Amino acid sequence: VKFIRRVLLVLSIAGSVAGVLRLRGKGGVPTQTGGWQEVTPQR
Amino acid sequence: MARSNDVGIVGSGLVGTRVAAILVARGISVRMASHTRATDLLDCGTVVLCHGGLHAALATTFLTSDIHVVSTSDSMPDVLAMLDLDERAASHGSVLVPGAACMPGLSGLLVAHASRAFDDVEEAHLSVHGTGGPACARNHHEALAGTSVGWHDGEWLQRPAGSGRELCWFPDPVGPRDCYRFGTAEPVLLQRMLPGLRRITARVSATRRDRLTARLPMMSPPHAEGGMGGLRVELRGIRHGARHDEIVGIADRLATVAGAVAAETVSVLLTESVQPGVRVLGADGLPNADLLDAVLANGISLHRYVGH
Numbered sequence: 001v002k003f004i005r006r007v008l009l010v011l012s013i014a015g016s017v018a019g020v021l022r023l024r025g026k027g028g029v030p031t032q033t034g035g036w037q038e039v040t041p042q043r
Numbered sequence: 044m045a046r047s048n049d050v051g052i053v054g055s056g057l058v059g060t061r062v063a064a065i066l067v068a069r070g071i072s073v074r075m076a077s078h079t080r081a082t083d084l085l086d087c088g089t090v091v092l093c094h095g096g097l098h099a100a101l102a103t104t105f106l107t108s109d110i111h112v113v114s115t116s117d118s119m120p121d122v123l124a125m126l127d128l129d130e131r132a133a134s135h136g137s138v139l140v141p142g143a144a145c146m147p148g149l150s151g152l153l154v155a156h157a158s159r160a161f162d163d164v165e166e167a168h169l170s171v172h173g174t175g176g177p178a179c180a181r182n183h184h185e186a187l188a189g190t191s192v193g194w195h196d197g198e199w200l201q202r203p204a205g206s207g208r209e210l211c212w213f214p215d216p217v218g219p220r221d222c223y224r225f226g227t228a229e230p231v232l233l234q235r236m237l238p239g240l241r242r243i244t245a246r247v248s249a250t251r252r253d254r255l256t257a258r259l260p261m262m263s264p265p266h267a268e269g270g271m272g273g274l275r276v277e278l279r280g281i282r283h284g285a286r287h288d289e290i291v292g293i294a295d296r297l298a299t300v301a302g303a304v305a306a307e308t309v310s311v312l313l314t315e316s317v318q319p320g321v322r323v324l325g326a327d328g329l330p331n332a333d334l335l336d337a338v339l340a341n342g343i344s345l346h347r348y349v350g351h
Contacts, residue, residue: 036346037346038344039347040339
């Protein structure tokens with residue numbers, strides 16, 4: 001029972017930290033548009 | 044020996060037949076021979092080496108007979124051996140163009156093209172996906188088992204081939220592929236072409252099975268022709284005082300690309316005055332912009348990555 005409590009405690013702390021990072025993290029905005037475009041070489 | 048205006052082609056695989064098709068369509072007389080009968084072509088003015096296996100020894104034979112040579116080999120030791128033939132080619136008034144295929148080959152032309160968008164190019168990162176014919180597939184297999192070279196801040200780095208995974212996005216329909224370091228002479232050619240580059244890497248796409256079996260004999264015979272391949276060239280540097288990236292690439296069958304590059308290189312040797320010696324595609328001494336235009340005129344589409 002003691003072991004299970006510790007595991008649950010660790011999991012809840014990890015979940016809380018992940019939640020904070022997920023909500024308050026500053027990961028920036030990944031590229032939303034663009035892609036490959038066919039081009040003709042310009043002299 | 045009386046010299047004819049014929050173009051000799053050694054090897055009649057996928058690349059050889061495509062070189063022949065392009066040249067014949069322009070009214071150029073072509074003669075083909077297997078590599079065991081290559082000496083039948085000693086009366087030609089220009090010879091294209093398209094056979095599997097090493098090209099350096101045969102290139103030496105043709106150069107000493109005052110014949111221009113275009114090689115489609117992408118084997119690292121073979122290309123490096125041909126780079127050492129500069130004096131011999133120059134002394135015989137001949138031109139040797141090693142690595143006139145996809146990578147090396149079109150890759151050098153694309154680097155030369157994209158580098159014009161920079162004030163200072165600092166890094167070149169190239170990757171290739173796919174194979175041409177069976178000989179190309181065997182080279183791909185062997186190139187994942189040896190040692191790769193890369194240029195890093197003024198030093199040559201040797202790393203095991205098959206390491207350094209990077210997800211590279213090729214033009215559609217190839218898309219994203221995991222690419223790894225491999226044994227290729229491309230970094231050496233690029234460093235000669237643009238000595239100011241600080242970092243040069245070259246990678247090839249591979250599956251887990253490719254990497255696992257790279258040091259074993261090929262488990263199954265290679266396909267007659269690989270599927271759709273791709274080439275991706277990423278340059279990083281400075282433009283107008285700010286960091287700038289340029290990414291260009293193509294998606295096509297690699298044997299078609301190699302055939303077009305080799306055939307257009309032959310056309311240049313036939314029509315323009317090129318200084319004797321070893322000439323690398325993309326480097327000084329060849330009309331690289333005209334060559335790229337001519338290669339693309341064979342139905343190969345150039346793509347540029349644009350992101351926001």
